Amino acid sequence: MDEPSSRLASILVVSNHGRVVGGGELSLMDLLRGLARDRWAPALVVPEEGDVASRGRELGLPVHVVPLPTLRRPGLGAVRSVTALGRLARSTDAVLIHANGSRAMAYGGLAGRLAGRPAIWHVRIAESDGAVDLALCALATGVIATSRAVARRFTWAPRKIRLVPNGVDLVRFTPRPPSGALRATLGVPPSAPLALSIGRFVAEKGYRHLLDAAAHLERARPGVHWILVGDGELDGELRAQARRLGLASRVHFAGWRDDIPDVLALCDVFVLPSESEGFGRVLVEAMAMAKAVVATTVGGIPEIVLDGETGLLVPSAAAVPLADAVRALLDDPARAARLGGAGRARAESTFSLGAHVDAVERVYAEILGAGRVARSAQRPRGART
Numbered sequence: 001m002d003e004p005s006s007r008l009a010s011i012l013v014v015s016n017h018g019r020v021v022g023g024g025e026l027s028l029m030d031l032l033r034g035l036a037r038d039r040w041a042p043a044l045v046v047p048e049e050g051d052v053a054s055r056g057r058e059l060g061l062p063v064h065v066v067p068l069p070t071l072r073r074p075g076l077g078a079v080r081s082v083t084a085l086g087r088l089a090r091s092t093d094a095v096l097i098h099a100n101g102s103r104a105m106a107y108g109g110l111a112g113r114l115a116g117r118p119a120i121w122h123v124r125i126a127e128s129d130g131a132v133d134l135a136l137c138a139l140a141t142g143v144i145a146t147s148r149a150v151a152r153r154f155t156w157a158p159r160k161i162r163l164v165p166n167g168v169d170l171v172r173f174t175p176r177p178p179s180g181a182l183r184a185t186l187g188v189p190p191s192a193p194l195a196l197s198i199g200r201f202v203a204e205k206g207y208r209h210l211l212d213a214a215a216h217l218e219r220a221r222p223g224v225h226w227i228l229v230g231d232g233e234l235d236g237e238l239r240a241q242a243r244r245l246g247l248a249s250r251v252h253f254a255g256w257r258d259d260i261p262d263v264l265a266l267c268d269v270f271v272l273p274s275e276s277e278g279f280g281r282v283l284v285e286a287m288a289m290a291k292a293v294v295a296t297t298v299g300g301i302p303e304i305v306l307d308g309e310t311g312l313l314v315p316s317a318a319a320v321p322l323a324d325a326v327r328a329l330l331d332d333p334a335r336a337a338r339l340g341g342a343g344r345a346r347a348e349s350t351f352s353l354g355a356h357v358d359a360v361e362r363v364y365a366e367i368l369g370a371g372r373v374a375r376s377a378q379r380p381r382g383a384r385t
């Protein structure tokens with residue numbers, strides 16, 4: 001039998017961002033937590049200090065800070081960073097570079113070429129980036145797409161693409177009784193019907209349509225409360241819109257929170273009004289909490305939410321169908337519970353963190369080919385969630 005150390009494969013994992021911007025960083029941290037430590041020795045590279053670095057250190061990972069200056073106007077700094085990453089790949093004896101996002105891939109891909117290491121580009125966004133896609137795909141040995149919608153960005157390079165949906169921690173996201181205290185803290189009256197949405201406050205998440213839908217519903221079926229969890233550049237604008245629509249007492253802005261499972265447990269229906277979505281982790285999180293979902297038919301969403309089975313899908317950027325779907329579920333709690341139960345089952349069968357980690361490890365093994373990694377892929381695995 002091999003000594004464990006001889007089977008350990010070092011990987012350089014490069015994050016686009018130093019702080020947790022959204023689901024991309026959280027999915028990366030979940031992957032780093034899940035990778036089998038007796039097979040893979042990830043080292044995390046961040047462009048600056050921040051909560052990605054601190055979460056990496058909490059996982060016991062070595063963390064390296066290498067600036068990733070914008071590539072719109074490349075200069076000497078960019079050359080220095082590519083060289084530093086290449087050196088790091090050699091000094092850590094990395095067998096591959098895993099780049100989370102485009103900027104990480106540009107640097108990781110060039111450093112990989114310099115150091116003679118393969119690079120994987122993890123793509124989480126469905127919108128194509130023109131010539132940048134061509135260049136980065138050429139640099140990448142393999143491309144992980146989080147949904148078929150994301151994979152469609154690369155129809156011209158099918159052999160490089162591997163579809164690996166995100167997974168969520170199904171133990172953390174387990175249904176639980178709603179907390180009356182949390183509900184009160186968020187300002188929601190005890191028995192009011194409650195819709196919830198979670199996401200960055202940016203245009204692509206479509207929150208202005210959600211607020212219009214809330215106003216429409218308030219006229220048709222008064223008394224529904226809404227919690228919006230998250231933050232972002234549109235925070236002030238959305239609060240002003242809610243006030244303008246007379247919804248100040250109905251819509252509760254909860255800011256960015258770390259207790260997402262507890263907040264999810266409060267709601268009667270979960271809503272994601274996105275106008276564009278590569279994957280949408282929050283949908284799986286809501287399904288895992290056995291919540292019926294109302295979401296839009298954009299990007300990767302229909303691959304996650306099955307219309308009429310685990311939720312209701314409506315067109316994006318349209319308030320009335322959104323309001324009608326929310327109302328339909330609030331008016332029929334038995335149906336909402338059925339959809340929620342099917343959502344939990346679907347999260348378990350298709351979107352577990354264990355399945356996600358296994359699939360990424362298979363991509364690593366495939367890229368590295370036969371040899372020590374191929375042997376490690378046959379190991380018995382502990383049960384993962």
Ligand code: UDP
Binds near residue numbers: 026198231255260285
């Ligand atoms: N999230 C969080 N706290 C918040 C808002 C969001 O922890 O206040 C998490 C959320 O639970 C999810 C992620 O951020 O895991 C958002 O991922 P998603 O794929 O839905 O959207 P993205 O940010 O990638 O567009």
